[in-house]
Amino acid sequence: MTxxxxxxxxxxxxxxxxxxxxxxxxFLLRRLVRALFSIWLVTTITFFVVRAMPGNAVDIxxxxxxxxxxxxxxxxxxxxxxxxxxxxxxxAGQYLDYLGNVLRGDLGRSYKSAGLSVTEMITQVLPWxxxxxxxxxxxxxxxxxxxxxxxxxxxxxxxxxxxxNLAATLDAISPYLxxxxxxxxxxxxxxxxxxTEMRGAMSPGMKPGFNFEFLADIFMHVRVLLLVYVLSSIxxxxxxxxxxxxxTLGEDYVTVARARGLTDGRILTAYxxxxxxxxxxxxxxxxxxxxxxxSVLLETLFTYRGxxxxxxxxxxxxxxPVMQGVFLIITAAVVFANLLADYVYGWLDPRVRISGxxx
Amino acid sequence: xxxxxxxxxxxWRETAKTFKILSRNKMGLFGFSIVSLIILLSIFGPLIWPAxxxxxxxxxxxxxxxEHWLGTDFQGQDNLRKIINGGKDIVVIALLTGGLSMLIAVxxxxxxxxxxxxxDSILMEFVNIWLTIPKFPLLAxxxxxxxxxxxxxxxxxxALLDWPALARQxxxxxxxxxNREYIEAAVMLDFGTPRIIFRELLPNMMSFVAxxxxxxxxxxxxxxxxxxxxxxxxYSSANWGVMISAAERRGVLFNPQASWSILAPMAAIxxxxxxxxxxxxxxxxxxxxxxxxxx
Numbered sequence: 001m002t003x004x005x006x007x008x009x010x011x012x013x014x015x016x017x018x019x020x021x022x023x024x025x026x027f028l029l030r031r032l033v034r035a036l037f038s039i040w041l042v043t044t045i046t047f048f049v050v051r052a053m054p055g056n057a058v059d060i061x062x063x064x065x066x067x068x069x070x071x072x073x074x075x076x077x078x079x080x081x082x083x084x085x086x087x088x089x090x091x092a093g094q095y096l097d098y099l100g101n102v103l104r105g106d107l108g109r110s111y112k113s114a115g116l117s118v119t120e121m122i123t124q125v126l127p128w129x130x131x132x133x134x135x136x137x138x139x140x141x142x143x144x145x146x147x148x149x150x151x152x153x154x155x156x157x158x159x160x161x162x163x164x165n166l167a168a169t170l171d172a173i174s175p176y177l178x179x180x181x182x183x184x185x186x187x188x189x190x191x192x193x194x195x196t197e198m199r200g201a202m203s204p205g206m207k208p209g210f211n212f213e214f215l216a217d218i219f220m221h222v223r224v225l226l227l228v229y230v231l232s233s234i235x236x237x238x239x240x241x242x243x244x245x246x247x248t249l250g251e252d253y254v255t256v257a258r259a260r261g262l263t264d265g266r267i268l269t270a271y272x273x274x275x276x277x278x279x280x281x282x283x284x285x286x287x288x289x290x291x292x293x294x295s296v297l298l299e300t301l302f303t304y305r306g307x308x309x310x311x312x313x314x315x316x317x318x319x320x321p322v323m324q325g326v327f328l329i330i331t332a333a334v335v336f337a338n339l340l341a342d343y344v345y346g347w348l349d350p351r352v353r354i355s356g357x358x359x
Numbered sequence: 360x361x362x363x364x365x366x367x368x369x370x371w372r373e374t375a376k377t378f379k380i381l382s383r384n385k386m387g388l389f390g391f392s393i394v395s396l397i398i399l400l401s402i403f404g405p406l407i408w409p410a411x412x413x414x415x416x417x418x419x420x421x422x423x424x425x426e427h428w429l430g431t432d433f434q435g436q437d438n439l440r441k442i443i444n445g446g447k448d449i450v451v452i453a454l455l456t457g458g459l460s461m462l463i464a465v466x467x468x469x470x471x472x473x474x475x476x477x478x479d480s481i482l483m484e485f486v487n488i489w490l491t492i493p494k495f496p497l498l499a500x501x502x503x504x505x506x507x508x509x510x511x512x513x514x515x516x517x518a519l520l521d522w523p524a525l526a527r528q529x530x531x532x533x534x535x536x537x538n539r540e541y542i543e544a545a546v547m548l549d550f551g552t553p554r555i556i557f558r559e560l561l562p563n564m565m566s567f568v569a570x571x572x573x574x575x576x577x578x579x580x581x582x583x584x585x586x587x588x589x590x591x592x593x594y595s596s597a598n599w600g601v602m603i604s605a606a607e608r609r610g611v612l613f614n615p616q617a618s619w620s621i622l623a624p625m626a627a628i629x630x631x632x633x634x635x636x637x638x639x640x641x642x643x644x645x646x647x648x649x650x651x652x653x654x
Binding site: 034035037038041042045046049050168169171172173174175176177180181184188286288289290292293294296297300301308311312315316318320323324327330331334335338 | 484488492495496497499501580584585588589590591625636637640
């Protein structure tokens with residue numbers, strides 16, 4: 001008996017340590033833990049910003065309600081009901097309640113839109129943002145890689161000079177200004193796109209369905225937004241791909257492949273393209289965040305009803321429960337998109353899975 | 360002390376040499392001139408052409424004329440004069456955010472690189488996590504709740520959110536420079552820490568630091584105009600961002616006659632951003648001779 005009691009803690013400690021080691025050395029698990037940690041971090045930041053700081057959102061909400069003639073006690077109860085937390089509890093208890101609510105998918109109720117559930121409001125608009133941002137990322141990635149490779153193959157020709165300057169210029173200008181320019185040029189000066197009819201994600205009265213009419217309609221509504229997304233982020237992809245391709249072209253294995261008499265097409269796809277594209281996946285993290293961040297401004301500018309639009313509206317209406325919920329969902333979406341990109345990267349490049357992939 | 364003075368003189372000489380090379384690069388000269396022109400005009404312009412205080416009903420939404428080079432806005436005020444007076448905020452935000460975030464990044468990044476070990480990996484893990492969080496929505500939410508009073512507070516907030524990405528770059532720069540032969544040689548020759556830092560390490564990191572700071576500056580301008588558009592940053596002073604969204608709210612997008620009052624501030628911001636970026640790219644060419652073209 002005595003031997004068992006003395007050895008058990010040692011064994012459990014050792015197994016715990018080996019579990020930790022397995023987690024930190026396993027690429028997929030490690031990234032999952034990192035993603036979950038990011039979401040927890042943001043959830044916590046939002047809680048403290050909304051609840052714990054002096055002059056926080058809940059206090060402002062109570063003030064606003066009292067200013068409308070509600071008694072202080074009622075105002076407090078109303079605010080607590082909207083935010084779904086018990087304000088009489090100590091802060092730590094409120095925090096745990098809040099975490100529990102978030103885990104159950106309960107994000108409280110809107111303050112301005114008469115008690116509408118925040119989760120419901122978000123699920124209504126989320127598909128449109130996923131659709132437009134996802135599609136634009138895909139187009140940008142493919143087009144940026146293609147143009148970047150062309151620039152590298154034709155370097156120091158006029159094509160390279162034109163494309164390089166174009167990419168550098170697009171990269172320098174804010175997405176918001178590109179969006180304004182698009183409206184001014186397409187809608188006002190050239191009058192080729194009806195900007196007012198394009199508002200919203202689809203025309204009123206249109207029934208969602210998998211038919212040509214519906215697809216054509218949502219494309220009509222998204223096209224300029226899509227163009228602006230692509231223009232605002234394609235520059236950095238092109239420049240990065242160009243420099244990657246140029247350095248890959250100088251590698252010994254490319255020279256060897258040439259010496260072996262492989263065709264240019266085969267060298268491009270199997271040797272240069274693959275190795276030049278792989279490092280770009282690490283940039284996806286920054287790019288996804290950038291595009292989603294830009295969606296707050298661009299969806300508002302084009303009145304495209306996605307999560308960015310909802311966040312902007314909740315900010316201008318000071319609708320704190322909605323603001324908090326939408327911000328959480330946006331962050332979670334970006335973090336999971338990054339996780340997906342990490343997994344694809346690990347699948348494409350086995351070296352990353354082994355070394356852990358931190359440059 | 361003599362040692363430090365010599366080092367500083369040497370550092371100054373290196374900088375002078377850099378500017379000489381830079382003046383041969385057309386893109387860089389173009390960018391540098393635009394940026395300096397905008398900064399000088401924003402600081403000294405308001406002294407010569409102060410802002411108009413009253414509206415001018417007879418001159419609302421006029422086009423370009425000899426009197427009003429860039430037309431007039433919805434209050435009949437001269438757009439060019441508003442541009443001159445509206446640059447200060449933008450310049451201050453760009454310089455302050457760029458400088459402050461780079462300062463934090465240099466301190467944390469080089470500390471992380473020199474200490475190494477567990478501290479380094481924890482710091483870098485934090486940075487990697489921070490990078491996946493979308494910054495603009497976070498900035499928008501924080502700025503709303505904190506209700507920022509002035510441009511300095513806004514710049515500090517932006518710098519606090521943006522430094523981690525820069526710190527990761529600084530760390531890898533320091534790590535790769537520390538093992539270079541000339542640094543090791545300088546250490547072995549016992550040149551002294553000030554000289555090693557000022558003559559060997561810093562000049563070789565300067566290009567990188569300057570370029571990253573400049574890119575952070577353009578990013579800060581983008582974020583500021585975005586916050587103004589969302590109505591988060593108050594309209595207290597008439598800077599370029601405020602001019603754009605004021606014009607947008609007045610329905611300029613549907614009134615071709617008034618388009619100058621939105622085009623003028625947009626052009627000012629785009630010129631400033633383009634100037635900054637082409638200056639940064641030319642710095643890159645100057646400091647990385649392999650990229651240097653025959654232009």
